[in-house]
Amino acid sequence: MSLHNIAESFVTELRPGVEPGRVLIAEDTELLLERIAQFLCFEGHSVQTAISGGEALECVENCPPDIILCDVLMPGIDGYEFSRRVKSDPATAHIPIIMISARGQREEVVRGLEFAEEYVTKPVDLRELKARVDSMLRLKRAQDAVRAANQKLEDTVRRRTVRLRLSNRRLAREVRRREETESAVRTLTRRIITVREDERGALAMDMHDDVGQCLLAAKLDLQATFARLAQDVDVTTEADRILKRVDTIASRIRQISHSLSPIGLRNLGLQDAIQNMVEMFMESHPVVKIETRLAHLDDYFPGAWDVNLYRIVQESLANALKHARATRIIVSDELLAAGAGLRVCIRDDGCGFEFGQGDGIGLFVMKERAQLSGGVCTIYSRKSSASETDEVSGTEVQIDFNPG
Numbered sequence: 001m002s003l004h005n006i007a008e009s010f011v012t013e014l015r016p017g018v019e020p021g022r023v024l025i026a027e028d029t030e031l032l033l034e035r036i037a038q039f040l041c042f043e044g045h046s047v048q049t050a051i052s053g054g055e056a057l058e059c060v061e062n063c064p065p066d067i068i069l070c071d072v073l074m075p076g077i078d079g080y081e082f083s084r085r086v087k088s089d090p091a092t093a094h095i096p097i098i099m100i101s102a103r104g105q106r107e108e109v110v111r112g113l114e115f116a117e118e119y120v121t122k123p124v125d126l127r128e129l130k131a132r133v134d135s136m137l138r139l140k141r142a143q144d145a146v147r148a149a150n151q152k153l154e155d156t157v158r159r160r161t162v163r164l165r166l167s168n169r170r171l172a173r174e175v176r177r178r179e180e181t182e183s184a185v186r187t188l189t190r191r192i193i194t195v196r197e198d199e200r201g202a203l204a205m206d207m208h209d210d211v212g213q214c215l216l217a218a219k220l221d222l223q224a225t226f227a228r229l230a231q232d233v234d235v236t237t238e239a240d241r242i243l244k245r246v247d248t249i250a251s252r253i254r255q256i257s258h259s260l261s262p263i264g265l266r267n268l269g270l271q272d273a274i275q276n277m278v279e280m281f282m283e284s285h286p287v288v289k290i291e292t293r294l295a296h297l298d299d300y301f302p303g304a305w306d307v308n309l310y311r312i313v314q315e316s317l318a319n320a321l322k323h324a325r326a327t328r329i330i331v332s333d334e335l336l337a338a339g340a341g342l343r344v345c346i347r348d349d350g351c352g353f354e355f356g357q358g359d360g361i362g363l364f365v366m367k368e369r370a371q372l373s374g375g376v377c378t379i380y381s382r383k384s385s386a387s388e389t390d391e392v393s394g395t396e397v398q399i400d401f402n403p404g
């Protein structure tokens with residue numbers, strides 16, 4: 001229902017007979033005061049009386065009436081001043097005032113109506129007074145209804161504003177989170193592209209420097225051997241050297257293809273595949289001792305080839321050899337207490353590191369891969385410091401698989 005409708009229904013409801021209200025009469029002529037009071041009491045209104053402006057103000061403050069009848073001439077605070085004070089207080093400004101005066105001149109009436117809603121001249125005609133009181137009460141009720149509806153509306157708007165502000169804040173947080181995620185994804189994509197290019201470069205270099213050089217040497221050896229053959233010289237030593245060079249080439253190609261994709265290892269099972277990889281790493285890094293203590297992998301992942309775990313071990317070994325200056329690396333597995341799962345560990349005795357150094361993606365991808373395989377990858381590292389030479393440093397990568 002609109003405010004206008006509410007006000008209208010109120011007026012229509014009250015028109016035949018006005019619901020009684022609280023009336024305050026301020027009049028210093030006691031006889032007239034009593035007459036009006038009795039009349040209005042008879043009409044059903046509850047009436048308060050005051051014989052001065054000051055007393056009337058107290059009544060308004062203590063028990064605000066629905067309507068005020070007020071004489072103009074009173075001792076102390078007169079009717080004009082009383083009305084001015086009532087109307088200038090926002091708490092009482094809405095109370096309608098009917099001014100009663102013996103003076104009926106135009107200027108008096110105009111001055112009275114500056115703060116009052118109605119002006120009645122003495123001698124008071126009680127029927128006219130009743131009509132004006134009723135009409136003012138109807139108006140007051142309608143205005144009260146409008147004010148109440150306004151108040152309700154304001155409350156609703158305030159509540160909604162608060163809700164809106166809250167959801168705005170939530171939305172802003174969400175937008176910020178998304179922006180952060182998008183920026184992280186962009187950074188990662190850039191790193192992936194760079195790493196892929198680096199990887200291709202490294203492979204090209206391996207092929208060119210290792211395989212290419214070996215092939216060239218083998219070709220030169222072959223040419224020399226043919227020349228010696230033409231002179232009928234024994235070429236057993238040269239043939240032996242060529243065979244060794246071909247073996248080296250084959251071994252390098254095997255290493256490169258394994259690092260690209262561990263083809264053929266699926267048939268071996270995870271344990272043997274890791275063992276194979278370790279042997280290849282040892283071939284290329286003969287000074288580092290890499291130990292494997294694997295006993296449960298194949299039982300824990302029966303018949304399953306987990307390329308992710310294979311890659312995590314590969315990345316951990318590569319990191320230990322590339323960054324750690326380790327002398328010893330241990331790859332092990334252990335069953336966690338009473339069916340709590342399996343832990344795979346790659347531990348090195350290298351220099352350790354602080355997280356956040358370097359701009360590679362190996363560690364990040366390791367964690368992602370562990371999650372893909374239903375595990376959790378945690379990395380512990382302790383950096384060695386020059387001042388504490390006895391300090392144990394190194395890095396441990398733990399991958400935990402919990403059943404269920």
Ligand SMILES: Nc1ncnc2c1ncn2[C@@H]1O[C@H](COP(=O)(O)OP(=O)(O)OP(=O)(O)O)[C@@H](O)[C@H]1O
Nearest residue numbers: 319320323324350352353357358360361362363395
């Ligand atoms: N075992 C380790 N010992 C010492 N430092 C390590 C070890 N593992 C990682 N780091 C440090 O953490 C950094 C990040 O490693 P991460 O594997 O993410 O990247 P990367 O090896 O530099 O590059 P890539 O993306 O090729 O793996 C490395 O640059 C290195 O400084």
Ligand SMILES: [Mg+2]
Nearest residue numbers: 319360362363
């Ligand atoms: Mg790495």
